Amino acid sequence: MPIMKPKTREPSEAADAPNGQLSFAELVEGLTSGDHAVRLGAVRSLGIQGGTPAIDVLCQHLVIDSDRSTRDVIAVELARLGGEAVVEGLMPLLRSDDAALRNIAIDILKELPTDVAPRMEALLDDPDPDVRIFLVNVLEALRHPSVEDWLVAVITMDTNVNVVGTALDLLNEVGSTSSVPALRAAIARFPDEPFVTFSAGNALRRIGSAA
Amino acid sequence: MKHVLIIDDATTVRMYHRQILSEAGFAVDESINGVEALEKALTKRYDLFVVDVNMPKMDGYRFLRELRSNADVHQAPAVMVSTEAEAKDRDAAWAAGANYYMTKPTKPGALTRVAHLLTGEAQ
Numbered sequence: 437m438p439i440m441k442p443k444t445r446e447p448s449e450a451a452d453a454p455n456g457q458l459s460f461a462e463l464v465e466g467l468t469s470g471d472h473a474v475r476l477g478a479v480r481s482l483g484i485q486g487g488t489p490a491i492d493v494l495c496q497h498l499v500i501d502s503d504r505s506t507r508d509v510i511a512v513e514l515a516r517l518g519g520e521a522v523v524e525g526l527m528p529l530l531r532s533d534d535a536a537l538r539n540i541a542i543d544i545l546k547e548l549p550t551d552v553a554p555r556m557e558a559l560l561d562d563p564d565p566d567v568r569i570f571l572v573n574v575l576e577a578l579r580h581p582s583v584e585d586w587l588v589a590v591i592t593m594d595t596n597v598n599v600v601g602t603a604l605d606l607l608n609e610v611g612s613t614s615s616v617p618a619l620r621a622a623i624a625r626f627p628d629e630p631f632v633t634f635s636a637g638n639a640l641r642r643i644g645s646a647a
Numbered sequence: 648m649k650h651v652l653i654i655d656d657a658t659t660v661r662m663y664h665r666q667i668l669s670e671a672g673f674a675v676d677e678s679i680n681g682v683e684a685l686e687k688a689l690t691k692r693y694d695l696f697v698v699d700v701n702m703p704k705m706d707g708y709r710f711l712r713e714l715r716s717n718a719d720v721h722q723a724p725a726v727m728v729s730t731e732a733e734a735k736d737r738d739a740a741w742a743a744g745a746n747y748y749m750t751k752p753t754k755p756g757a758l759t760r761v762a763h764l765l766t767g768e769a770q
Contacts, residue, residue: 464741488678499659533735533739535700535701535706535707535709536709538701539703539704539706542703544704565730566730569701569730571699597752598730598751598752601657601659601660601682601751601752602657604659605657605658605659605660607658608658609658629752630663630750630752630754630755631659631660631663631752631753632752634659634662634663634666636665637660638659638662
C-alpha cells in the first residue's frame with residue numbers, strides 16, 4: 437500500500453477532527469469500538485494529538501486491528517507524524533508473522549527517510565536476519581546519499597546469504613563503480629551460492645565491470 | 648512446453664529463476680506481486696507457480712489462498728520459495744495451498760528437479 441503522506445495537517449482539518457473534545461483515555465477506548473466510524477475517528481484524533489503515548493497506541497493498534505481500512509488510516513497518521521517514536525514503535529512489527537502487518541510497517545518506514553537514515557547502521561545490526569532483509573527493502577525507497585554505502589557494508593559484512601542477496605538485488609539498480617570491489621568480494625565470500633554469483637555478476641555487468 | 652509463472656518482487660530473483668527454468672525447458676512468465684499474478688492466472692493456464700512469501704500489495708500466502716479459492720483459475724501446483732526456514736513457515740505455506748516449500752537461495756538443480764516433478768515432467 438503506497439502511503440500518501442500529507443506533509444502537515446491543515447488547521448481547519450484539526451478543528452473539524454472527530455472526537456476533538458475527548459480525552460486520551462476515551463480515544464484509546466474508542467479504538468476498540470464496534471463502530472468502524474468511531475474507530476477511524478479515534479485514530480485521526482490520536483494522530484492530531486501526536487506525542488509518544490499516541491504513537492505507541494497507534495503502533496500497537498496496528499497489530500490488534502486487522503481491518504484494512506483502519507490499518508490504512510493508522511499508517512497515514514504515523515507517516516505524517518514521523519519521528520524517532522514512530523520508528524521505534526514500528527520496529528517490533530517487522531518481527532511479526534503477519535506479512536500484511538510487516539508490509540505496512542515497511543511502507544511507513546519508507547516514508548520517513550530523515551527519521552530512519554540516522555539510525556540505519558544500527559538497525560542493520562539487528563540480530564534477526566529477517567528484520568535486516570526488511571530494512572534493506574526499506575532502503576530501496578529512502579533516496580538517501582548513503583544508500584549505496586549501506587548496501588556495500590551489508591554485502592561485505594553480513595553473514596546471512598539472504599540478507600546479502602536482498603542487498604545485491606538493490607545494488608543491481610543503484611550500484612556504481614564504487615561497489616565493484618565489494619561485489620567481487622561477495623562472489624568470493626559465497627562460492628557455493630549460485631544466486632550470489634548470478635546477482636553480483638549481473639550488477640558488475642550493468643556497472644560495466646567484469647566479474 | 649510447460650508454462651511457469653514466477654512471482655517475486657525482487658528483480659534479480661525473478662531473473663535467476665527464469666534463467667534456471669528456461670534452461671530446463673519451461674516457458675516462463677513473471678509477476679512482481681500476488682495481485683499481478685492473479686490477473687495473469689485468470690487469463691492464461693499455468694502448469695506451475697513459483698511463489699515468494701514477502702511481497703508488497705499481496706504476499707505469497709494470500710496469493711495462494713486467493714488462487715485456491717478461485718474456481719476460474721487452473722489449479723496448478725505451487726512451490727513456495729522463502730528466506731524463512733522454520734517449521735511454522737512451512738506449515739503456513741501448506742495451509743495456504745502450497746505443494747512444495749523451498750528455502751532461498753535456491754540451487755538450480757533442486758529447483759529444476761522440483762519443477763519437473765510437480766509438472767509431471769520427471770526426468
